Amino acid sequence: MTVPILSTHELKKSYGRGQSRFDALKGVSLEIFAGESVAIVGKSGSGKSTLMHLLALLDRPSSGSVNLNGSDAILLKGRVLNGTRNKTFGFVFQQFFLTGGATVLENVILPLKIAGVGSRERRRRGLAALEQLELVDKAKNKASALSGGQKQRAVIARALVNTPKVIFADEPTGNLDSATGAVVENILFGLNRDRGITLIVVTHDEELAARCDRRIFIRDGLIVASDASPNPPHGAHAARATATSEANAA
Amino acid sequence: MKSLDVISTAIGNTFRSKLRTTLTVIAIFIGAFTLTITSGIGTGVNGYIDTTVAAIGAKDVLTVTKTANAPTTGPTKYDPNTISAGARARPGSTIEAMNSADIATIRAVSGVLSVQPILGVRPSYIEGTAGTKYSITSNGAGTGVKLQLQDGAQPSITSTGYEVALPVSYVKALGLKTDAAAIGSTVRIGITDSAQNMNVVEATVVGVATTSLGGAGDSVTTNPALTQKLYDVQSTGLAGVAKDRFAQATVTFNAAATDKEISQLKDRLAKDGFTAVTVADQIGTFKTVIDVIVLILNAFAVIALVAAGFGIVNTLLMSVQERTREIGLMKAMGMGSGKIFGLFSFEAIFIGFLGSALGAAIGIAVGSGISAALSRTVFSALPGLTLISFNAGSIAGIIAIVMAIAFVAGSLPATRAARQDPIESLRYE
Numbered sequence: 182m183t184v185p186i187l188s189t190h191e192l193k194k195s196y197g198r199g200q201s202r203f204d205a206l207k208g209v210s211l212e213i214f215a216g217e218s219v220a221i222v223g224k225s226g227s228g229k230s231t232l233m234h235l236l237a238l239l240d241r242p243s244s245g246s247v248n249l250n251g252s253d254a255i256l257l258k259g260r261v262l263n264g265t266r267n268k269t270f271g272f273v274f275q276q277f278f279l280t281g282g283a284t285v286l287e288n289v290i291l292p293l294k295i296a297g298v299g300s301r302e303r304r305r306r307g308l309a310a311l312e313q314l315e316l317v318d319k320a321k322n323k324a325s326a327l328s329g330g331q332k333q334r335a336v337i338a339r340a341l342v343n344t345p346k347v348i349f350a351d352e353p354t355g356n357l358d359s360a361t362g363a364v365v366e367n368i369l370f371g372l373n374r375d376r377g378i379t380l381i382v383v384t385h386d387e388e389l390a391a392r393c394d395r396r397i398f399i400r401d402g403l404i405v406a407s408d409a410s411p412n413p414p415h416g417a418h419a420a421r422a423t424a425t426s427e428a429n430a431a
Numbered sequence: 432m433k434s435l436d437v438i439s440t441a442i443g444n445t446f447r448s449k450l451r452t453t454l455t456v457i458a459i460f461i462g463a464f465t466l467t468i469t470s471g472i473g474t475g476v477n478g479y480i481d482t483t484v485a486a487i488g489a490k491d492v493l494t495v496t497k498t499a500n501a502p503t504t505g506p507t508k509y510d511p512n513t514i515s516a517g518a519r520a521r522p523g524s525t526i527e528a529m530n531s532a533d534i535a536t537i538r539a540v541s542g543v544l545s546v547q548p549i550l551g552v553r554p555s556y557i558e559g560t561a562g563t564k565y566s567i568t569s570n571g572a573g574t575g576v577k578l579q580l581q582d583g584a585q586p587s588i589t590s591t592g593y594e595v596a597l598p599v600s601y602v603k604a605l606g607l608k609t610d611a612a613a614i615g616s617t618v619r620i621g622i623t624d625s626a627q628n629m630n631v632v633e634a635t636v637v638g639v640a641t642t643s644l645g646g647a648g649d650s651v652t653t654n655p656a657l658t659q660k661l662y663d664v665q666s667t668g669l670a671g672v673a674k675d676r677f678a679q680a681t682v683t684f685n686a687a688a689t690d691k692e693i694s695q696l697k698d699r700l701a702k703d704g705f706t707a708v709t710v711a712d713q714i715g716t717f718k719t720v721i722d723v724i725v726l727i728l729n730a731f732a733v734i735a736l737v738a739a740g741f742g743i744v745n746t747l748l749m750s751v752q753e754r755t756r757e758i759g760l761m762k763a764m765g766m767g768s769g770k771i772f773g774l775f776s777f778e779a780i781f782i783g784f785l786g787s788a789l790g791a792a793i794g795i796a797v798g799s800g801i802s803a804a805l806s807r808t809v810f811s812a813l814p815g816l817t818l819i820s821f822n823a824g825s826i827a828g829i830i831a832i833v834m835a836i837a838f839v840a841g842s843l844p845a846t847r848a849a850r851q852d853p854i855e856s857l858r859y860e
Contacts, residue, residue: 267766
């Protein structure tokens with residue numbers, strides 16, 4: 182049996198003490214396998230963001246465990262933990278978090294810079310990532326000069342540039358109109374399908390969740406339901422062709 | 432992130448908010464500029480003192496006087512054996528006279544290489560080819576004393592001929608056309624003996640001395656042969672004991688002696704009842720006063736820098752606030768807290784460097800300009816005085832101090848940035 186790339190066991194997280202104690206997660210166990218696309222669905226305050234933070238090793242659980250490739254992530258500390266996060270995960274946020282004053286290329290190569298990659302190699306890989314997202318002509322533009330869709334593509338290029346195994350997308354289309362949102366979705370699912378990158382989408386958007394292989398519904402810190410898509414991932418080839426053309430249009 | 436990337440990113444970040452950085456840099460600039468100027472004054476004045484020390488006496492020379500037994504309070508009892516303290520002492524002050532026996536005692540002290548009594552010579556006038564007589568004071572050229580010469584040579588210590596060095600102000604007055612023309616000419620020195628008869632001694636001019644702070648001033652410098660001759664003339668008609676009186680004596684010692692050895696030599700002389708001072712002792716008090724003044728001025732400049740340090744704290748706290756999201760993102764992407772701290776503290780150091788380098792550069796330019804202007808006008812009577820001068824070491828020191836202050840100031844915002852929780856930073860619900 183294959184080892185899940187990420188799994189949790191009885192994961193609990195609470196904030197505060199005594200009277201003001203708030204349990205964000207009350208015991209979540211799940212398994213995510215390499216190459217899957219999984220949606221974590223829930224309303225705001227449901228604990229879905231907390232779950233994502235714990236999965237991305239940005240936070241430590243109050244109890245329970247997060248396992249990365251079968252080993253307990255609690256054992257990762259300091260430099261090793263930072264290195265693991267840098268090499269394993271890519272992040273796509275609703276609010277982009279691009280540095281407006283810096284160029285698109287500078288924004289995209291930030292993970293490589295943090296990893297300590299040399300400047301020539303950074304540039305090469307940064308341009309390659311922008312090439313994939315058809316933003317090469319914007320490489321030298323200021324990030325603040327991009328449109329919303331372009332910004333989110335730059336963010337995806339940044340998430341991709343370190344060839345991560347997992348991309349966390351937190352409401353990736355939340356700030357985009359439905360047309361550009363669809364383009365960004367297609368790009369993300371394309372990466373999942375073609376490059377085998379595990380995609381973990383945190384959203385309350387039912388339509389976006391529906392495109393994932395699997396959905397995990399969270400409410401009040403517990404998994405209330407989970408299901409798998411009836412149609413297998415292979416069936417999406419036709420959709421992918423349109424995705425590429427739409428990406429060109431954006 | 433590589434250290435080089437941390438540094439280049441920090442420098443890049445410095446220029447992100449140009450106005451804010453500029454204002455902070457100006458605050459540091461003011462402090463660094465002041466510090467540069469004040470330390471420049473210290474360097475300039477002390478440098479001038481050092482160069483003029485050679486005109487007062489050599490390093491391997493002690494000036495020895497008899498230790499006075501004056502009471503510490505109340506009027507001094509009359510002692511018939513006192514003598515005017517000599518040209519360089521406080522006017523009117525007297526010290527106990529020395530005689531040949533004392534000289535012999537000093538010569539016997541271990542560590543003393545040679546001893547030479549300083550003869551008190553009081554010439555009345557000097558006369559050149561022009562025929563006008565000018566009143567004059569004279570100093571004996573001692574071992575190792577180096578006049579700052581305008582032209583010619585030092586009066587010879589060993590020569591048996593009568594040699595004299597003129598102060599530059601006497602050249603024209605004595606009817607000599609130029610400094611160069613004065614060399615080799617003959618001057619006549621008038622001196623009275625104990626019976627008030629005027630005697631004339633002829634001497635050859637060998638050098639023309641620049642006016643300087645501690646040296647010859649407006650007196651002629653006579654070589655030992657001439658000094659002895661003038662003293663003999665002056666003492667004509669005096670009985671043995673009356674002639675055998677000196678205010679002070681010059682002792683030479685091993686030039687390689689350490690400070691400890693010099694102080695031991697002084698102690699041995701003190702045991703025999705003599706007070707010995709080196710040139711450094713005489714100049715030392717002077718330099719201490721200047722050092723204290725410069726220290727006080729520097730303290731004010733440092734206060735300005737500390738104020739500027741709070742400017743850095745403020746600037747960087749605003750930066751950390753503005754870049755909360757960015758810091759959170761970098762941490763999420765695996766940037767360590769140490770590197771985040773480095774990023775912000777280096778930004779502070781760079782702001783400090785900008786301010787101090789600018790302050791030092793403009794300080795040097797302005798200071799040199801002011802110094803040159805002052806030398807031409809207010810201080811034209813003191814040739815060789817550069818009021819404000821700079822040395823690379825102290826400028827580098829100033830820049831280093833400012834950068835250190837900037838680092839300390841930057842460590843508070845940098846710590847705050849390093850401690851930031853990426854989850855809090857990236858929250859937007």
